[in-house]
Amino acid sequence: MSEYPRGVTILICCHNAAERLVPTLRHLLAQRTSGAIPWEVLVVDNASTDGTAEVARSVWPAEHAAPLRVIVEPRLGVGYARVRGLAEARYEYASFVDDDNWVCPQWVETVCDIFDRNPEVGACGSRNEAVFEAPPPVWFDRYKRSYAVGDWGPAARYTSFMDIWGAGCSLRRSAWAQLRKAGFSLRLISRQGTQLNSGEDSEMCGALALLGWKIWYDPRLHLRHYMPARRLTWDYLRRLHRGFGKGDMTLSVYYYALTERPATRWNRFRQTWAGNLGICLRLLLPRAKALLAGKEGCHDQIVAEATLQKMKVLLTGFWAYRREVRRIQDLRLAGLEMEAGPPAADIPHAMAQNVAVLPSK
Known part of the structure; x- marks a missing residue:
């Protein structure tokens, strides 16, 4: 029996995301839930200076059944923000939705269904589709997985820890608590402002797998990943792979x-x-x-x-x-x-x- 109540916490880790965050929150407002699954939105403001927190509060209706909370993580880095979010989340199931991820209306229901039906699963990943600000370059399809875009087939299945992207990754918090109790600390902090380091998502899933938890892929978890034109350059791709x-x-x-x-x-x-x-x-x-x-x-x-x-x-x-x-x-x-x-x-x-x-x- 988990020490955390059954439900879903949507974790949005943001650094200077005032503009990107609005459509992300609007897609979350379109969630279709039965009412039997409690959920919340937790925005982790990661050293923002552009009013990200104020934008989040202004978009989300105060009377919504799923409350929105904002917490501040002053140490710049996606890894720091993810760990802080997991510590502050209210529910057993935590889902990382990045500030440029537009999730399907069934997201919350599906996350809960996956973990409820598969008690051996510690983390699960999603099917991610790109949405472009401008026409993509001819090489994008070859490297789309570098942008956390793509799928791993039409069927839900166990998968490798390397096949899960942070964008759309969901974790079982009781499994994460076991990791922390075993002495685990994240080594890969990943993106820090404009530095394109990466790997914290794979490290989290790899550590869970090391303790015996299964990693799951389910195409029912579908999101659209917004791609601004500035990220679709060859120089950006080279920097991404250096990270x-x-x-x-x-x-x-x-x-x-x-x-x-x-x-x-x-x-x-x-x-x-x-x-x-x-x-x-x-x-x-x-x-x-x-x-x-x-x-x-x-x-x-x-x-x-x-x-x-x-x-x-x-x-x-x-x-x-x-x-x-x-x-x-x-x-x-x-x-x-x-x-x-x-x-x-x-x-x-x-x-x-x-x-x-x-x-x-």
Whole structure:
């Protein structure tokens, strides 16, 4: 039995979002609920200076059945805002709706239905469709997942922690509470103002999976993700992938921990610091020219941007990589000791064993 009441908290993390927030809130006002599911909207004002909080309060009717609250997180960064929102939420199910996400009218009902019917699920993701301010570039479809746009098929199913975007991600707060009790703290803070770092969403889901919680995708959860023209440039895409590269060292440790592979010498080596560096070199060297002289639409340039950033993190963080390995090992062990995760009866045997052994220090 969860310590939190059944219901849905919509978490909107905002930094200077006064203009973007209005259509987002209007779509939430169009929710169709039976009345049996209590819900709320929690706006996390992340160091805004443009009156975001005042706009939120002015748009949302005071008499609405679902109350709107605004809290302030002064530390700039999406990760800080998400963690603060989870701490302040009222209900058991928390749904991250970004300030440029326009959710379907059945969002609240569907989130509640998914978690009610699947007690083993700790996080679930959505089907995201792009809405463009201006015609998209010809390369957008190839890279749409980089913009948290796309789907993972027509059927609801279990999925990888890497397949969940923060835009439209919903969490079970009792599962998150287990993570915190096990000593988990978020390493990837992600976007801080104009810095396009990322990965906090995948880290959250990876940590939940490490404790035995399932990750779920459900296409009934549908949102439209607004794309302003300024984000649809080749330079922006390159910056976006540099941010992906910076977070990849941490996420790769989760990936190795959660992926069963044959215990070959190569698979053991590729999980080490040197192995990660070697993989980066193998990817980067054939693409060095593209990094410097690649034109718009050059895929090798995008791969090189992300790889170079991961290499920089590795080269300046030999001990940091080892600490990440140890931290994730300790998290898994703490979860086992406290018997974290869903009830054992809810975990299919094959998935319950799906935790690989990480290399030791």
